[in-house]
Amino acid sequence: MLSPFRFLVAYVPKLHGLAQVRYASQVLPQLSAEKYNVKRKNYANVHNSDINYFKSILGEERVLTDKDEVMPFNTDWLRSCRGQSQVVLKPKSTEEVSQILSYCNKKCLAVCPQGGNTGLVGGSVPVYDEIVINLMLMNKIISLDEISGALVCESGCVLENLDTYVREHNLIMPLDLGAKGSCQIGGNISTNAGGLRLLRYGNLHGSVLGLEAVKADGTVIDCLRSLKKDNTGYHLKHLFIGSEGTLGVVTKVAIHCPVLPKxxxxxxxxxxxxxxxxxxxxxxxxxxxxxxxxxxxxxxxxxxxxxxxxxxxxxxxxxxxxxxxxxxxxxxxxxxxxxxxxxxxxxxxxxxxxxxxxxxxxxxxxxxxxxxxxxxSFLVEGYVFKYDVSLPQKHYYEIVPKLKQRLGDKASSVIGYGHVGDGNIHINVTVPQYNKEVLSLLEPFIFEEVSKVKGSVSAEHGIGFRKPQFIHFSKDSTTLDLMRDLKQLMDPNGILNPYKVLPDTN
Amino acid sequence: MLSPFRFLVAYVPKLHGLAQVRYASQVLPQLSAEKYNVKRKNYANVHNSDINYFKSILGEERVLTDKDEVMPFNTDWLRSCRGQSQVVLKPKSTEEVSQILSYCNKKCLAVCPQGGNTGLVGGSVPVYDEIVINLMLMNKIISLDEISGALVCESGCVLENLDTYVREHNLIMPLDLGAKGSCQIGGNISTNAGGLRLLRYGNLHGSVLGLEAVKADGTVIDCLRSLKKDNTGYHLKHLFIGSEGTLGVVTKVAIHCPVLPKxxxxxxxxxxxxxxxxxxxxxxxxxxxxxxxxxxxxxxxxxxxxxxxxxxxxxxxxxxxxxxxxxxxxxxxxxxxxxxxxxxxxxxxxxxxxxxxxxxxxxxxxxxxxxxxxxxSFLVEGYVFKYDVSLPQKHYYEIVPKLKQRLGDKASSVIGYGHVGDGNIHINVTVPQYNKEVLSLLEPFIFEEVSKVKGSVSAEHGIGFRKPQFIHFSKDSTTLDLMRDLKQLMDPNGILNPYKVLPDTN
Structure with missing residues (x-):
């Protein structure tokens, strides 16, 4: 069911700015909590005293509470999810992130860390009233070592801006993706973004040299070394690469940039x-x-x-x-x-x-x-069900004709495209509008097919909000137990990006 | 002080086999516990009933208890460490590793997982009477996908054997190191080995596609996927890469092999x-x-x-x-x-x-x-103090002339060599025989110098037994706390490779 028109009317008069025009011109997506039937967990509600505390740290202008201002931060790029957050915080430093988290942890207030909000599995928007911590103002480049290619920057830097910067120094960023104009490096790392040239420059676990992250309790974990080799104890940075903001908030990054090709x-x-x-x-x-x-x-x-x-x-x-x-x-x-x-x-x-x-x-x-x-491009044709899976290369395209046959004329189109070199195919199924019958034909069918040939049900998009119920197709129960143990260790109150990544145990 | 001659005499008559000749021809190294003044932790002692249990799983011939047979497994390649283990186990399957660990965990028996025993920081030999779990018989190649380059094998495979195998299929192993003829892939992964071509083929965090490991309690963690992209939850495999057998025992490996250069x-x-x-x-x-x-x-x-x-x-x-x-x-x-x-x-x-x-x-x-x-080659000249550090490239060689000046004629030689492309220099200081005065001139001096320019006190060799007391030069206290938390989570009884990696808290 789509959101009623009155919401749209209520928002229109106050809209301003390009980002918001997009929302004005379309009907608002349904609330995630309703659409996906999610129950609110037992976190504290945000009170005026909390807002006042945040304002005392960040100042008035970096604490957004106006409904229209907050709205874009509640809705994902695909318009498949909409949260109900009432407050967006825009920290400018690691210390501010640490203070925010320390406070939220003590008060049991849930938070949703957010980068460029270009994710495709609803991981970067709230589900209920989680406080959005948007990193966009942490966008400083800290250093670039031209000999080694080590770039050090804050996590809110936009990928394309970083690429433009390092190209002036005869280097390129080791990853490139369609969303480069909006996505942030911290989000890339938190989602272990793959992209178009992984084949050549490898994955982020290989190219991230170091990072700084803030744990749920506000503790700053400083692994921000910019060395290619550093075998001094556990390789903690990898805890934060691909854990989608559920184990900590990435605040600074050191990454290896390859030489610009001539x-x-x-x-x-x-x-x-x-x-x-x-x-x-x-x-x-x-x-x-x-x-x-x-x-x-x-x-x-x-x-x-x-x-x-x-x-x-x-x-x-x-x-x-x-x-x-x-x-x-x-x-x-x-x-x-x-x-x-x-x-x-x-x-x-x-x-x-x-x-x-x-x-x-x-x-x-x-x-x-x-x-x-x-x-x-398919968004203009209607609602798009998007899948991003890895398969052994010999099985790469099989799923597309299978789906076409299964869906018949219920789908306007079924397409497959992607990174053959990485065994990663994107499958998009377009329907005139969101349709539960088609959904039930797609899921869990696709995931079962992927699981049969030992593929991955999420190659590069992550698990986020949309896929925890399918994670068991790629991870067995002991592995999920270890994930839960890690979550419990790193974030015992579960305040970081709840409803995401980890499936409910019941 | 060198070990007394009587030990040597006692061992000689029973020596046989090539591996042991090396030990026969030289005086035995001093016991690590004495040389480095380490106190035994409160683990259970190995009893006959334990040996009998192990024999019931592995059979008589894969449980070594004869002193002479056990000796090579107690001494490291550099001959700087010697443990006092009385039993070596040689499992042939993950299930056997799991049974061994589950038993040891219940009985609070400490273990030392061991690959090719080519490590340079004493990480692969016991300190006291830890039970050695040597993986050499887990040496099967499981599969090779020639299109994607994914090799799946058991962790006891010798690196050079794997390289020979994949070369027949037009591929190469993504790492190469001097010890390739003896080192095992499981040890390479557990120590995050770097080697000679990291510059080109990247590090193991980038090229390991998946792995299987056994936790201290015997739980098998199956992350053995051979996909290049798999973003389904936490990237658990990285917990085991470079944690030197203190968080689990790696039993199987999936690794990406690049194309053989023409x-x-x-x-x-x-x-x-x-x-x-x-x-x-x-x-x-x-x-x-x-x-x-x-x-x-x-x-x-x-x-x-x-x-x-x-x-x-x-x-x-x-x-x-x-x-x-x-x-x-x-x-x-x-x-x-x-x-x-x-x-x-x-x-x-x-x-x-x-x-x-x-x-x-x-x-x-x-x-x-x-x-x-x-x-x-310098081992024939006497005792060699070996250091393996990462430095920003502009500071790469500075430490060598500094050390020459500091040591004067107390050292027969001070050399520097290594992987310039990775900022990784090996510094060897040779003295006629082990000498505490020289040691006190070297340590912590070298580590202080490295720390001043934000280098790493262990670039690729790891921390092992020899360097926990210097880890704070590269890791701050909150990071060390998180390491301890992880250790406590994964191995609450601390049975896995004790006395290694983590510094004592007192």
Whole structure:
């Protein structure tokens, strides 16, 4: 059931600013607590005395309590979740985060740490009245070591801003994702974001050199070293990478930035079948070797609808599948030769039906733009059920035709696209509007299928609010017990991002 | 004080087998408990009933109790530590490890998990009478996915054997270290081993895909997924990477193997000063880019003594410093061109005084052999104090001349060598025999110097038995508290590898 129109009317007069226009132009999403039938846990309610305490630390202007101002922080990017928080805090320092948490822990007030709020599993918005701690004002770059490539910054820095900064110093950020213009590095780390070039630059557990985080009780855990090697005791930083703000709030980050590639080339190819994509991937690993930086695929529907919905241009004709191959290298001539010989070979073999290769920044941008817009472009067609799973590569695409058959004309579209090199496929199912019948056909079916071939029910998006009930498809009960033990150890009152990640025991 | 001769005499008659010859030919090291003045903690003593229980699980032949048979498992590779264990267990399966630990936990019997026993901080040998659980018989390769590069194996597999195996499938192991012929993958993971090519293939937190470990109470934690991306809850595997067997015993491993490079080239250069090495490193990062797989340095003493002590041949003349640059690439012509143009440029600039470049396997092997033999070669000159620290690169070599000045003729040599690309230097101080005066000049001096520039007092060797008292130079008290909390959570009776990693609180 969608939220009633009167809410919208009530909000409109006070709306201002770009972020809020989006909300004004659409009906508000249903409250998460109602939509997903969640019971409020036994936390304290926020009182005026609490607000006054927060104002005493942060000042008036960094404690938002006006309903309209608070609203965008309650709603997720996908508009599938809406919380009921009445207060948003915007700390500017680790000390302020520590003071806030220490207070909330003592008072048993639940909090929701929030970065750029671009998550896809409802992890970054409240469910009930959790206090939002938004890190956006902790956006200072602290240092950059140009020899080692170690960047140290606050966790609220926007990924794209960091990338722009380090590029001026001949480096790049080791991760890149569609949401880079809004997502924050602290959120990236808290969700162990993967993204487009994991294939080449590895995951965040490998590239985060150190971090600083605040525990639920306000204790600051300082693992902010910027060394590549440091084997002095337990590697605590990994507790905070991917635990989605349930074990602590990441406040500072040291991350290794690879050298800016001198030559970048992009190929966009039409391919006949998924089997051919897999053969092409093997060939690319061998022929392009160390310069291969991305190997992405999307099916015909994913590309053609994106191009149509967003009025973009597909540089090649209609093909059953599309593959995007990117190289990052240090020598344009060498890279060009490698890519040309790969192309020549695979056009002859028939694995590539047609394609385009470019090193022109504008053309590369427009091709990447198609790929990166897929996630958002289907939102204009209705409600999108989104899945993000990992599978052994040989089973990668099987689920899409299975779903098409299962759903028939109940879905307007079923698409598959993603990071072939990482075994990570995104499956989007679009329906005219949110529909419980379709949901019941999708879940737990998809997760059961993934579990059968030992895949992961959440490859890179995390568990958040939307998936705790499916985590058992990827984690057994002893592993879940250890997760609960860790949560109990780190956050005994359970104030950090409740209703998320850990499934209820009952 | 060295151990008395009578021990040696007592052991000699029963010695047999290659591993034991080494011990027969030398005086036994002093007992760790005496040498380092450690008090036995309040664990139960091993009784005959315990031995009988172990025999009931493992059979007679996998429970060693004969003193001479047990001896090699009590002494570390560096011969700086000697434990007093009376029993060595050799499980063949996870279930056996689980049964052993469950029993020991109930009886409060301390255990020392042991891999290839090549560690350099005394972490892999007992201190008192801890039961040794040696994983050498858990050496099965379980599966290899040639498309994704995911290798799954038991933790007792020797690194070099794994590398040989995956090379037959066009892949390589993502880590390589001098001890590869003896070290086991489970030990590599438990110590977060770094090694020679971390620069290129990243660290184990990045390349370990999954693992299975047994907690102190015998609970099996199954995180043995072989997916590149899996964001389903806490990333528990990292608890076991680098915690040196104090939080659990690693029993199975899934690890990502990169593609075997089609072209490998090695350069060995003479350089005038460390400043020039740093300039050369920057130049190599830029000119060789993605094919740079190792950038190692050693000072004159390190190389000349190694060559002399082990009767090797230095392919170039005498220079103040030596640099080893390796490339791994997919195209021999391209890589050759990159390396030649790098060489030409830097011979002209004067950063490289002289050198040799080769792609011949035998020649590459003999150069790598010099580099990899440095650690062992000084043992023939006497007792070696070994340090393994990380430093910001600009401070990398400063400590060596400082130590030379501080020690004067009290040390026969002070050398520095290591992984420049990772900021990781190994410092070895050789003395005719173990000498407390020299020790007091070295420690805590070295650690204080490292701490001043925010380095790490243990870059890749770990903390083990030898360094808990220095961990505070790299970890603050709140971080140590969290480590203790984790230890208490995972191993409340403290049976796993006691006297290691965590400093005593008193």
């Amino acid at each position: 030559a970048v080339t992009l190929g966009f190819f039409g391919v006949k079948s998924f089997e051919n994509i897999l053969e092409l991937y093997n060939s690319a690993k061998s022929s392009l070797g160390e310069i291969l930086s991305a190997f992405e695929m999307a099916d015909n529907t994913a590309i053609t609808h994106t191009v149509k919905n967003l009025n973009l241009t597909n540089p090649i004709a209609d093909y059953p599948f599309y593959v995007l191959v990117e190289t990052h290298g240090s020598n344009e001539v060498h890279d060009g030769e490698k890519l040309s010989s790969f192309l020549e070979k695979e056009m002859q073999s028939g694995l590539i039906l047609d394609g385009t290769v470019t090193s022109e920044p504008a053309k590369m941008h427009s091709i990447w733009n198609i790929r990166e817009s897929i996630a958002a | 072209a490998v080239t090695l350069g060995f250069f003479g350089v005038k000063s460390f400043e020039n090495i740093l300039e050369l490193y920057n130049s190599a990062k830029s000119s060789l880019g993605e094919i740079l797989s190792a950038f190692e340095m050693a000072d004159n003493t390190a190389i000349t003594h190694t060559v002399k002590n082990l009767n090797l041949t230095n392919p170039i003349a005498d220079y103040p410093f030596y640099v080893l640059v390796e490339t791994h690439g997919s195209n021999e012509v391209h890589d050759g061109e990159k390396l030649s143009s790098f060489l030409e440029k830097e011979m002209q600039s004067g950063l490289i005084l002289d050198g040799t470049v080769t792609s011949e396997p035998a020649k590459m092997h003999s150069i790598w052999n010099i580099r990899e033999s440095i650690a062992a």
